[in-house]
Amino acid sequence: MKKERSMKKKQTASNALVHVILALLSCIWIFPILWIIMTSFRGDPGSYQPYFWPKSFTFDNYTELFTDVRQFFFLRWFGNTFFVAVCSCLLSTFYVLCVSYSFSRLRFHGRKGFMNVGLILNMFPGFMSMIAVYYILKGIGITQSLIALILVYSSGAGLQYHIAKGFFDTVPKALDESALLDGANKWQVFTKITMPLSQPIIVYTVLTSFLAPWLDFIFAKVIMGDNYKNYTVAIGLWTMLQKEYVNMWYTRFAAGAVVVSIPIAILFVVMQKYYVEGIASGAVKG
Amino acid sequence: MKIMKKKKGNSGTGKNVFREIGEIFRDGDVLTKLSFALLGVSNLFRRQVIKGLLYFTMELGFIFYMIMFGVTALSHLDNLGDQKQGMVFDEARGIYVKTQGQNSMLLLLAAVVGIFIIVVFAVIWFSNIRSAIRVQKLKEQGKHIPNFREDIRSYADAKLHKALLAVPFLGILMFNVLPLVFMILIAFTNFDKTHQPPGNLFTWVGLANFKTMLNAGSTIGRTFWPILIWTIVWAVFATFLNYILGMILAIMINRKETRFKRFWRTIFVMSIAVPQFVSLLVMRSMLQESGAVNVLLQELGLIDSSLPFLSSGLWAKVTVIIVNIWVGVPYTMLITTGILQNIPADLYEAARVDGANPYQMFVKITLPYMFFITTPYLITQFVGNINNFNVIFLLTGGGPNTLKFYQAGHTDLLVTWLYKLTVNSFDYSYAAVIGIIVFIISAVLSLITYRNTKSYKNEEDYQ
Numbered sequence: 235m236k237k238e239r240s241m242k243k244k245q246t247a248s249n250a251l252v253h254v255i256l257a258l259l260s261c262i263w264i265f266p267i268l269w270i271i272m273t274s275f276r277g278d279p280g281s282y283q284p285y286f287w288p289k290s291f292t293f294d295n296y297t298e299l300f301t302d303v304r305q306f307f308f309l310r311w312f313g314n315t316f317f318v319a320v321c322s323c324l325l326s327t328f329y330v331l332c333v334s335y336s337f338s339r340l341r342f343h344g345r346k347g348f349m350n351v352g353l354i355l356n357m358f359p360g361f362m363s364m365i366a367v368y369y370i371l372k373g374i375g376i377t378q379s380l381i382a383l384i385l386v387y388s389s390g391a392g393l394q395y396h397i398a399k400g401f402f403d404t405v406p407k408a409l410d411e412s413a414l415l416d417g418a419n420k421w422q423v424f425t426k427i428t429m430p431l432s433q434p435i436i437v438y439t440v441l442t443s444f445l446a447p448w449l450d451f452i453f454a455k456v457i458m459g460d461n462y463k464n465y466t467v468a469i470g471l472w473t474m475l476q477k478e479y480v481n482m483w484y485t486r487f488a489a490g491a492v493v494v495s496i497p498i499a500i501l502f503v504v505m506q507k508y509y510v511e512g513i514a515s516g517a518v519k520g
Numbered sequence: 521m522k523i524m525k526k527k528k529g530n531s532g533t534g535k536n537v538f539r540e541i542g543e544i545f546r547d548g549d550v551l552t553k554l555s556f557a558l559l560g561v562s563n564l565f566r567r568q569v570i571k572g573l574l575y576f577t578m579e580l581g582f583i584f585y586m587i588m589f590g591v592t593a594l595s596h597l598d599n600l601g602d603q604k605q606g607m608v609f610d611e612a613r614g615i616y617v618k619t620q621g622q623n624s625m626l627l628l629l630a631a632v633v634g635i636f637i638i639v640v641f642a643v644i645w646f647s648n649i650r651s652a653i654r655v656q657k658l659k660e661q662g663k664h665i666p667n668f669r670e671d672i673r674s675y676a677d678a679k680l681h682k683a684l685l686a687v688p689f690l691g692i693l694m695f696n697v698l699p700l701v702f703m704i705l706i707a708f709t710n711f712d713k714t715h716q717p718p719g720n721l722f723t724w725v726g727l728a729n730f731k732t733m734l735n736a737g738s739t740i741g742r743t744f745w746p747i748l749i750w751t752i753v754w755a756v757f758a759t760f761l762n763y764i765l766g767m768i769l770a771i772m773i774n775r776k777e778t779r780f781k782r783f784w785r786t787i788f789v790m791s792i793a794v795p796q797f798v799s800l801l802v803m804r805s806m807l808q809e810s811g812a813v814n815v816l817l818q819e820l821g822l823i824d825s826s827l828p829f830l831s832s833g834l835w836a837k838v839t840v841i842i843v844n845i846w847v848g849v850p851y852t853m854l855i856t857t858g859i860l861q862n863i864p865a866d867l868y869e870a871a872r873v874d875g876a877n878p879y880q881m882f883v884k885i886t887l888p889y890m891f892f893i894t895t896p897y898l899i900t901q902f903v904g905n906i907n908n909f910n911v912i913f914l915l916t917g918g919g920p921n922t923l924k925f926y927q928a929g930h931t932d933l934l935v936t937w938l939y940k941l942t943v944n945s946f947d948y949s950y951a952a953v954i955g956i957i958v959f960i961i962s963a964v965l966s967l968i969t970y971r972n973t974k975s976y977k978n979e980e981d982y983q
Contacts, residue, residue, distance in 0.1 A: 248878075249777050256772060256784050263791045263846065269812055270802045282810040286819055329691065332684035340681040355696055357962040359907055359935050362955030365942055366699030366706075369629060389691030421676035421683075449795050452909065456943070468797055472914075475801055484805075491798045499793035506789060510854050 274488035281484040295489040305479070306470060307463055308490060314380060315466040319447040321384045326391035326443035327436065334395035335424055338402035339410065352393050361452050368456055378461040386453050387446055401435040402428065438508035441501055448498055467494050537646070544653045555652035559645065562652030566659055570668040575648045582641045590637065593630040600624040600709070601721050623717040628709075632702050636693070707952035713945050722949075729953045740950060743925040743937070748957075750837070751933045755905040757841045758848065763898065765845060766852020767890060770860055771882070773853070788850040796847065800914035803843050804830070807915075830916050833930035840931055844911050855897070856890065863889050899969045903962045912936050934958050 277290030300309050336342075337349055367386060368377065376382045409431075410423050418426070429436070447454075451468040458464050465473070471490050474483040502509075545553065548562075555562040559579040564572030605621030658665050666674070675683040708724055715722035735741040773784045791799070806812040807829040814826040829839045863886065871881050891898070912918060918932035918940065927945050928937045934954050941951040 252772050252775065252778060259769070260784065260787045263850070264787055266799060266802050266806060267791060267794060269806065282808060284810065284815060286812060286816045329688040333688050336681045336684045342681045354963065355692070355700065357966065358700055358959045359938060359955050362938060362952065363699030363703045365948060366702040367695060369625070370694070370699060386695060389695040392688030392692050393696065419677035420680040424680070449797055451797060452939070471798070471801065475805065491802065495794045495798050498795050499790070502793040503789065506854070510858065
């Protein structure tokens with residue numbers, strides 16, 4: 235009896251401890267987010283201040299971010315990124331689905347060889363070849379343009395077939411076979427049978443490839459150079475924090491960060507389920 | 521779509537390409553034999569006019585390319601140009617004039633493109649003689665010879681893989697394989713900052729760059745080894761700390777007794793829903809000497825002077841690992857939650873009966889089980905962390921800088937160093953060597969594990 239009570243006490247104590255730890259961790263994890271929101275409304279100009287709590291609050295950072303176009307063109311960057319994201323997302327999704335479906339469902343000579351080559355290509359650091367890509371684009375004559383960005387983001391997409399292939403592998407083959415018996419050709423099986431069953435992986439592919447241009451700044455920076463007008467938001471925001479600009483643009487950077495984060499955060503929450511499914515299916519099969 | 525065939529032949533499975541060519545030549549009639557030199561003839565005279573013409577046009581195009589550009593491009597492959605840009609005295613005008621020199625980089629790029637075009641043409645040629653013998657045999661057997669429209673239609677069915685793969689392959693070839701081959705070749709040249717075209721030429725140097733890189737006595741080598749060690753230390757910490765802490769977090773949230781599960785999960789998901797470059801840039805500005813964290817700690821009276829989070833070598837290393845925990849733990853939490861719930865409950869039940877405490881249960885049951893199940897995930901994470909550009913570049917930029925290193929700072933990983941060598945100092949040859957070394961590390965790590973996983977061996981299990 236006594237032992238049981240002490241057990242219970244111990245359990246309540248450890249339960250409370252867990253909640254305290256969780257609360258503490260939550261504070262740490264949420265702190266930078268709250269801080270950037272606070273800074274985006276800060277009225278005090280300049281970059282770093284010797285005090286934590288701002289002396290005044292204002293909404294000007296947001297309006298100036300969009301209206302001040304003497305050096306930077308935030309609204310335009312937003313449009314650029316959106317345009318690049320939509321185009322490269324359509325192309326990438328198409329590529330990924332084609333490649334992963336072929337590797338998963340169609341049996342042809344050399345399939346494994348191709349998959350191994352894909353695996354090997356993926357193991358080189360992505361921007362090792364960035365200079366060569368730059369010169370190829372220069373050869374075609376499209377550096378510093380949005381088309382170049384779209385090409386760079388989407389053309390390699392076919393290599394990212396693993397997750398979608400893993401998904402297609404789990405779609406029952408019996409469906410294909412019965413459709414083939416009914417006289418459908420393989421293209422019809424692909425579009426009419428497999429695609430409608432693959433909604434989760436399509437959503438996942440669309441969202442991940444839509445997000446990529448919002449997050450990348452390595453290729454964007456190399457390709458765009460100093461052509462500020464064609465920047466995407468990622469390099470734009472990064473540039474605002476450089477020494478020359480940080481004093482003037484610090485609080486506007488914060489505002490920009492908030493503006494960019496909102497739609498992306500919403501998308502991420504939407505795709506969270508698919509994201510976990512996609513990764514987990516690849517992670518557990520071993 | 522033709523490109524694939526060649527590689528298929530190369531992949532080692534199936535018939536030997538050369539033997540097949542020999543057989544085709546042996547069995548072929550005059551028209552088929554003629555197709556070896558004049559592409560498409562066999563098709564052309566056997567009622568496959570359009571197909572035959574297509575092959576023939578491609579041959580014409582190829583010959584045109586070779587005469588106009590190809591031969592010159594390939595001829596420079598041996599020494600990558602020998603005429604420097606220079607000044608020549610123009611006697612007529614009495615001044616020095618700049619002469620147009622050769623640009624080794626463009627010469628090499630053109631040569632690589634030339635080789636690609638030749639390979640592509642070889643594949644087309646091979647598909648041509650195959651098609652030639654096929655149509656010859658059909659005719660001999662008196663079977664129906666498919667016309668152009670039927671040929672096209674077969675791409676929606678039996679040849680669907682070719683139709684689906686064609687465009688993606690072209691993209692990969694142009695923007696992945698071609699640049700990669702180019703950069704790998706660069707690793708064997710002296711294309712560094714003292715050999716920049718168009719002012720200067722560069723040429724082949726064999727394995728010299730690799731020797732310099734691995735020789736701990738040279739400036740480059742003195743930078744390489746510490747960075748390699750730090751890269752591995754970083755990858756180990758970043759992978760396993762995130763993995764274990766993320767799992768503990770997932771367990772804490774999913775305990776039966778924990779309340780507000782959704783609330784906790786939402787908070788942590790929020791932190792990764794924010795784009796990584798935003799949160800990392802925010803972190804960087806918060807962790808400056810005069811940034812928010814130092815100011816807050818001073819206002820709370822916890823410290824007197826600023827802590828050098830990002831400005832001292834050792835501090836910066838610890839800081840990036842800790843910030844990376846902030847970035848990575850919620851991901852691990854998300855991904856492991858589902859898997860953790862699949863661990864058979866009776867394992868824990870039995871342990872509890874035996875009087876095990878939560879710590880023992882975690883170390884003896886959860887960890888081994890999870891390690892076993894998620895090895896592929898861990899390996900991808902490890903390789904991902906070796907290549908983790910964003911966290912380092914956005915947070916510290918590789919700094920604090922040190923004079924001991926060549927173009928690198930205390931927290932630089934191999935990949936960020938590669939980036940700096942490319943963008944800041946134009947040492948492309950060394951950058952390419954680093955790229956190859958990173959590749960070797962990743963490849964060795966993942967190929968071994970990947971090939972041993974069930975998902976690779978029994979991929980049809982699920983179908």
